[in-house]
Amino acid sequence: MTMAAAIEDGTADINARSKPGRIASIDILHDLASAEAVWRNLEDPQGSCTPFQRFGFVAAWQRQVGEREGLTPFIVIAYDAERRPLLLLPLAVRHAYGARCASFMGGKHSTFNMALWDRDFAATATQADLEGLISAISQRSEVDVFTLHQQPLRWRDLPNPLALLPRQPSANGCPVLKMEPGAAPATLVSNSFRRRLKGKERKLQQPGYRYHVAATEADITRLLDWFFRVKPLRMAEQKLPNVFADPGIEDFVRLACTTPLANGKHVIDIHALECDEEVIAIFAGVADGHRFSMMFNTYTMSASSKYSPGLILMRDIIDHYAAQDYRAFDLGIGSDDYKRLFCKDDEPIFDSFIALSQRGKLAAGVMSGLNRTKRMVKHNPALFEMAQKLRNAFS
Secondary structure: OOHHHHOEOOEEEOOOOOOOOOOOEEEEEOOHHHHHHHHHHHHOOOEEOOHHHOHHHHHHHHHHHHOOOOOEEEEEEEEOOOOOEEEEEEEEEEEEOOEEEEEEOOHHHOOOOOOEEEHHHHHHOOHHHHHHHHHHHHHHOOOOEEEEEEEEOEEOOEEOHHHHOOOEEOOOOEEEEEOOOOOOHHHHOOHHHHHHHHHHHHOOOOOOOEEEEOOOHHHHHHHHHHHHHHHHHHHHHOOOOOHHHOOOHHHHHHHHHHOEOOOOOEOOEEEEEEOOOOEEEEEEEEEOOOEEEEEEEEEOOOHHHHHOHHHHHHHHHHHHHHOOOOOEEEOOOOOOHHHHOOOOEEEOEEEEEEEOOHHHHHHHHHHHHHHHHHHHHHOOHHHHHHHHHHHHHHO
């Protein structure tokens, strides 16, 4: 069945073959503009979504990266019987493993992936609701498999309903710092650690030394110019590929960092430590009034680098958001040692490989198996060390 035959005027009703549930109809859209009004409404306080699924973030990524990679938007909006939007799935389709795979937009630059949910529906969604959604999509699209990576089990105070579908742990978890409103600074970063950082910081305090969040376009551009000069050097030093050199990535970062939000901040915020002589370190990430999630960072190549400017900047960012009553702070997926200095808790993250066709069953099985193998390697020190040696040898 073709998409044109399955969907009339972009809308499909869930028929009698679907499992019973509150989802009465779906739209499947292939451009962001058609979905923008519903999308932005689900971003407001009545919705539940991560800042990585904001329209501004995803639109910048699709324009600069997704289009260059030949990815086609596949946006599913589900409605109740009164045509009230219940959820929006912001996906894009690519070909992999001989199948048409739909994954979250944002690629590897999105730390967390979720649908955008109506809050009431997210709080009460059932397995029948989700199975009905998948059944309707499979009947009315040519997508073979959903490959849905790095999903949190919960966001803020609500469950992620996609966790009701078949799932498996992601290869990596996410270390997180939980922050109670009004918490004493020492409960977030210990006094002994603060003293050590303060001693290092005194050696950085040259004229003009300051911590700030970039607010003007001129400051954002200046800091990004510095970042894109220094980051490749840092990655080469670590024998890592420069992922920021991939087509469209720099353009995406620059666009997202300069796209304003209604609150006067930006889709991606840049935190900087600098003095009159140089930029010392930057951290960039997304914030939503509840949580800050780091996306990318680097620090100076000068002699100042030996005084742990990255750790000092992390302390400043934690204090900055604690003062605004944020509830969580994370440094991204993965258990690097420096993350554990600040983020003591673990947030479980899951992946789903959901077949929508016979061809999709084969692809889902392969991807699920590869994902389990990757997780096994990551969590076995001997296997991980061997994998690191092989990567370094080939690089």
